[in-house]
Amino acid sequence: xxxxxxxxxxxxxxxxxxxxxxxxxxxxxxxxxxxxxxxxxxxxxxxxxxxxxxxxxxxxxxxxxxxxxxxxxxxxxxxxxxxxxxxxxxxxxxxxxxxxxxxxxxxxxxxxxxxxxxxxxxxxxxxxxxxxxxxxxxxxxxxxxxxxxxxxxxxxxxxxxxxxxxxxxxxxxxxxxxxxxxxxxxxxxxxxxxxxxxxxxxxxxxxxxxxxxxxxxxxxxxxxxxxxxxxxxxxxxxxxxxxxxxxxxxxxxxxxxxxxxxxxxxxxxxxxxxxxxxxxxxxxxxxxxxxxxxxxxxxxxxxxxx
Amino acid sequence: xxxxxxxxxxxxxxxxxxxxxxxxxxxxxxxxxxxxxxxxxxxxxxxxxxxxxxxxxxxxxxxxxxxxxxxxxxxxxxxxxxxxxxxxxxxxxxxxxxxxxxxxxxxxxxxxxxxxxxxxxxxxxxxxxxxxxxxxxxxxxxxxxxxxxxxxxxxxxxxxxxxxxxxxxxxxxxxxxxxxxxxxxxxxxxxxxxxxxxxxxxxxxxxxxxxxxxxxxxxxxxxxxxxxxxxxxxxxxxxxxxxxxxxxxxxxxxxxxxxxxxxxxxxxxxxxxxxxxxxxxxxxxxxxxxxxxxxxxxxxxxxxxxxxxxxxxxxxx
Numbered sequence: 175x176x177x178x179x180x181x182x183x184x185x186x187x188x189x190x191x192x193x194x195x196x197x198x199x200x201x202x203x204x205x206x207x208x209x210x211x212x213x214x215x216x217x218x219x220x221x222x223x224x225x226x227x228x229x230x231x232x233x234x235x236x237x238x239x240x241x242x243x244x245x246x247x248x249x250x251x252x253x254x255x256x257x258x259x260x261x262x263x264x265x266x267x268x269x270x271x272x273x274x275x276x277x278x279x280x281x282x283x284x285x286x287x288x289x290x291x292x293x294x295x296x297x298x299x300x301x302x303x304x305x306x307x308x309x310x311x312x313x314x315x316x317x318x319x320x321x322x323x324x325x326x327x328x329x330x331x332x333x334x335x336x337x338x339x340x341x342x343x344x345x346x347x348x349x350x351x352x353x354x355x356x357x358x359x360x361x362x363x364x365x366x367x368x369x370x371x372x373x374x375x376x377x378x379x380x381x382x383x384x385x386x387x388x389x390x391x392x393x394x395x396x397x398x399x400x401x402x403x404x405x406x407x408x409x410x411x412x413x414x415x416x417x418x419x420x421x422x423x424x425x426x427x428x429x430x431x432x433x434x435x436x437x438x439x440x441x442x443x444x445x446x447x448x449x450x451x452x453x454x455x456x457x458x459x460x461x462x463x464x465x466x467x468x469x470x471x472x473x474x475x476x477x478x479x480x
Numbered sequence: 481x482x483x484x485x486x487x488x489x490x491x492x493x494x495x496x497x498x499x500x501x502x503x504x505x506x507x508x509x510x511x512x513x514x515x516x517x518x519x520x521x522x523x524x525x526x527x528x529x530x531x532x533x534x535x536x537x538x539x540x541x542x543x544x545x546x547x548x549x550x551x552x553x554x555x556x557x558x559x560x561x562x563x564x565x566x567x568x569x570x571x572x573x574x575x576x577x578x579x580x581x582x583x584x585x586x587x588x589x590x591x592x593x594x595x596x597x598x599x600x601x602x603x604x605x606x607x608x609x610x611x612x613x614x615x616x617x618x619x620x621x622x623x624x625x626x627x628x629x630x631x632x633x634x635x636x637x638x639x640x641x642x643x644x645x646x647x648x649x650x651x652x653x654x655x656x657x658x659x660x661x662x663x664x665x666x667x668x669x670x671x672x673x674x675x676x677x678x679x680x681x682x683x684x685x686x687x688x689x690x691x692x693x694x695x696x697x698x699x700x701x702x703x704x705x706x707x708x709x710x711x712x713x714x715x716x717x718x719x720x721x722x723x724x725x726x727x728x729x730x731x732x733x734x735x736x737x738x739x740x741x742x743x744x745x746x747x748x749x750x751x752x753x754x755x756x757x758x759x760x761x762x763x764x765x766x767x768x769x770x771x772x773x774x775x776x777x778x779x780x781x782x783x784x785x786x787x788x789x790x791x792x793x794x795x796x797x
Contacts, residue, residue: 263752268781268783268784269786270784270785270786270787271786271787271788271789272787274787274790275787286791288795291797292797293791293795293796293797294791294796294797295790295791295796297790300790317789317790318789318790318792319786319789320786320788320789321786322785323783323784323785323786324783324784324785324786325783387796387797388797424760427759427760427761427762428758428759428760429756429757429758429759429760433755433757434755434757436755437772437784438772438781439753439754439755439767439772442751442752443760444751444760445760445761448761451760452750452751452752452756452760455750455751455752456752459747459750459752460752480747480752480753
């Protein structure tokens with residue numbers, strides 16, 4: 175496979191160095207000032223509230239110019255007493271991939287662009303087709319199935335997305351601390367801090383992380399303008415992204431987009447700390463399992479047979 | 481005890497701190513971890529499954545869009561207030577039904593009456609009053625037609641040959657107006673009699689052309705040996721009925737389904753089966769059984785076309 179080498183994530187930072195080297199920093203132009211701001215910025219986790227606010231304003235302005243329409247970027251914090259959990263009923267899922275399409279739409283992933291210079295479609299949910307004879311076996315899984323109609327005879331389907339582990343290997347390996355688990359259990363990425371080394375992608379046992387090899391292709395009319403700074407805001411080239419349980423929706427109290435799109439009702443979501451929530455009833459009443467339990471990642475994504 | 485183990489481990493790891501945090505922080509390193517109390521047992525059903533929003537059932541199962549009663553009028557027979565011809569008096573004089581109505585019965589023409597009632601002026605008061613009541617402004621006589629069917633044309637000679645008396649369907653002749661039976665009650669009578677005599681009772685036996693196209697498409701693939709009125713309320717088609725006979729409206733059809741599918745019904749009430757949209761912590765829209773299992777007459781989930789597959793690595797550039 176001939177892949178282009180990962181590029182530096184922030185060209186403006188490199189620009190800044192160039193300018194310093196050329197002694198151009200003395201000229202306090204507007205562009206230089208912005209580059210300075212970018213260079214001096216901190217990780218989101220170290221920012222104070224006013225700094226976060228300034229960042230959101232800067233991002234909103236940047237996206238507004240880029241897409242020619244109003245984009246709101248929120249930084250809704252985790253709610254007290256909330257820990258998100260997800261359930262998926264494997265006996266209901268028929269592999270129709272409606273969740274995948276809804277996720278791409280909601281979360282501003284890069285769309286297919288077969289005629290353009292760059293074609294880097296990203297899907298956060300991957301539906302694996304497996305054989306009933308072999309059970310859950312990743313060696314015999316096919317994510318590229320494309321028959322006329324699903325479900326196919328003798329096959330079953332396992333949608334896999336970020337499992338929001340309690341013990342996330344991806345977080346451990348990140349050399350710059352650009353990814354972490356929030357208090358409500360969502361593992362997030364600071365796209366401005368990610369250096370694109372892709373260590374987290376090789377560490378993730380679920381293949382849940384995806385890399386922007388080239389500039390994401392996102393037509394302005396397909397943009398979802400309701401975004402979260404750690405979630406579905408438009409990403410630059412050279413950063414890793416993944417499912418965030420639709421952080422922009424779930425922190426506002428709504429169900430994730432994949433759940434609402436599922437025509438078979440296979441997807442369940444709720445607060446693990448609320449004994450009356452759907453996800454808790456599920457854990458109490460159904461036999462649930464997690465993928466690759468032996469790796470001790472402690473996923474908060476539970477599969478069951480309803 | 482073992483089934484609590486994963487949950488306990490989970491909660492231990494997931495417990496959140498209570499102190500004030502910066503907007504973005506790491507729960508794994510948060511201090512002051514406290515476990516929320518885990519209540520033993522399950523909360524009572526009613527509390528956990530209190531429905532908040534019930535949507536309108538999808539068409540064509542919404543009686544608001546297709547009122548079933550437009551065709552299927554149920555209830556008791558209505559009294560006929562139109563002038564009544566004393567049928568019993570005529571039959572008592574050894575006349576037979578077919579003497580006036582003919583072999584293929586229809587409302588007789590007035591001249592049939594005048595074969596006997598030759599001179600109205602010499603007739604008694606009651607007879608003159610009756611003819612006056614049915615006389616039209618243009619001088620002709622029009623007798624009220626009491627038994628009119630929409631799309632059913634009973635084979636009268638056939639019934640006659642099989643020894644079915646006129647009264648079996650039209651009721652005993654009286655001098656009072658006949659009671660006009662509701663279509664539904666009448667049909668029930670047909671079905672009962674056909675069943676007793678071991679005659680065919682399919683829809684097509686009587687309904688040569690069923691007018692509502694939705695009925696044409698109804699093919700029952702739902703359990704074995706089911707009948708329309710196992711679920712539809714025979715007396716009032718705008719409603720459904722439970723096995724107990726209790727009336728159930730279309731927007732509570734889940735109760736009907738729950739009679740047989742008890743386990744799924746329980747799971748649905750708790751949000752483990754079926755689909756809810758809206759807020760995970762607030763107002764939700766519950767989808768009914770028929771929202772997803774589109775056709776209650778054949779509720780098995782049909783196969784569907786999948787959305788396009790992901791890009792293969794070699795196609796990424």
